[in-house]
Amino acid sequence: TETADPIRFAMVGLGWWTREQAMPAVAAGDLCETTVLVSGDREKAVSVADTSETVARAITYEEFHDGAASEAYDAVYVVTPNARHLPFVESAAELGKDVLCEKPMEATINRAEQMVAACNEHGVTLMIAYRMHTEPAIRRARDVIEAGYVGDPVFVHGNMSEPILELVPDPDQWRLDWELSGGCATMDIGIYSLNTARFLLDADPVRVQGSVASVQEEFADVPDEHAAFQVDFPDHTFAVCTASQNATMASHVRVTGTEGEVRVEPAFYPWDERRLHVSHGGSDIDVSFEQSDQMEEEFEYFSHCLLTGEDPYADGEHGLVDIRALKGVYEAAEDGRAVEL
Ligand code: NDP
Structure with a gap:
């Protein structure tokens, strides 16, 4: 594939993640390049x-939906607020373009299903942009579990928390707006513990239960400034996940089994150097990983899939599966009972 022409990306939505993480990652990669920018604001796109x-x-959303510049890109990266993913994926699919769509894929189950249907109908590849699948420390943790070092996994503990109003000091931001986000801590960052548990266990959830709370007035439109939820996997493996948009910056994931334990900490932020800790048979091993550019790895992986015809993992x-489980958490939190998936 080194000699193939790179995959040309149109990036839809020019927020901080696109400008500061995705564009530099694509520029650093060998298999892809950014050729088209799509924004609600033409001047921003041009600058x-x-x-x-x-x-x-550099084109507007309307021009994108009309097929402008479609000869200048092969694939589309959708990075708008969660509830604004579907229309761009539908237009991309109609134009025959493959799609890398940011997580969570949409704000409701119904819209996420429509996204899958549109891509199937037009025969385009859809991948959801989970950074953890290309993170070396997480991949090694998965290898260690698969090789049997923890025995049978019994528990997963995952946490991701951050003070979102300090990071983005705007009470009107879309993450606090239910209609645009489909949920706050659970949807935005609880998804990391859930999805990484799935990746590490190589299993899908069967049942969820949980509690959510919004305390500060800025979180009045969403139920989950803080969230704690339990995800049951087959064979009685339980994942306990916590997420907060108003607690200190912290993240880890730990898998405890019948014969040992694996932990990655810090786990989920893109800019950390990660430490993998493995306990087994009375000995402990710590491995430090240099920071890798997860986004570069993710774009290279997706481009590799498009160039070779391989189906992407996510x-x-x-x-x-994640959207159904996360929506189940809200339902469970409201009803106070477990939701079967
Ligand atoms: P930002 O608020 O920084 O940017 C979102 C961009 O979407 C805006 O700049 C705007 O671009 C466009 N947009 C279109 N419609 C709206 C609207 N109604 N309100 C606000 N913006 C709108 O968000 P992020 O970049 O942080 O998040 C975008 C997506 O990426 C989300 O789905 C999020 O979950 C995901 N994400 C994933 C990360 C990861 O680690 N994988 C990290 C960060 C985000 P323009 O002005 O060009 O029109």
Whole structure:
């Protein structure tokens, strides 16, 4: 594949993640390049395009839906608020373009199902952008579990928390708006513990229960400033996940089994150097991982899949499992009972 033409990306939605993480990652990769920028604001698109050597076209959302510049890109990266993913994926699919869509894939189960249907109908590849699948420390943890070092996994503990109003000091931001986000801590960052548990266990959830709470007035529109939920996997493996948009910056994931334990900490933020800790048979091993650019690895992996025809690991059906489980957490929190998936 080294000699193939790189996959040309159109990036839809020019927020901080696109500008500061995705565009540099694609520029650093060998298998892809950014050639088209799509924004609600033409001037913004043009000024961001001026910072890139590869971007040839800067267009608006309306122009994108009309198929403008479609000869200038092969695939689309969708990075708008959660409830604004579907229309762009549908237009991309109609134009025959493959899609890398940010997590969580959409704000409701119904819209996530429509996304999968649109991509199937038009025969385009859909991958959901989970950074952890290309994170070396998480991948090694998965190998260690698969090789039997923890025995049978019994518990997963995962946490991700951050003070979102300090990171983005805007009470009107879309993450606090139920209609645009489909949920706050659970949907936005609880998804990391859930999805990484699935990846590490190589299993899908069967049941969820949980509690959510919003305390500060800025979180009045969403039920989950803080969330704690339990995810049951087959064979009585339980994942306990916590997520907060108003607690200190922290993240870890730990798998405890009948014969040992594996922990990655810090786990989920893109900028950390990670430590993998393995306990087994009375001995402990600590491995430090240099920081790798997860986004570069993710774009290279997706591009590799498109160039070789390989199916990506995190396809639309994979993403749907998370949306069903996370929506089950809200339902369970409201009713105070477990939700079968
Ligand atoms: P931002 O608020 O920084 O940017 C979102 C962009 O979407 C805006 O800049 C805007 O771009 C566009 N947009 C379109 N419609 C709206 C609207 N109604 N309100 C606000 N913005 C709108 O968000 P993020 O970049 O942080 O998040 C975007 C997506 O990426 C989300 O799905 C999020 O979950 C995901 N994400 C994933 C991360 C990961 O680690 N995988 C990390 C961060 C985000 P424009 O002005 O160009 O139109």
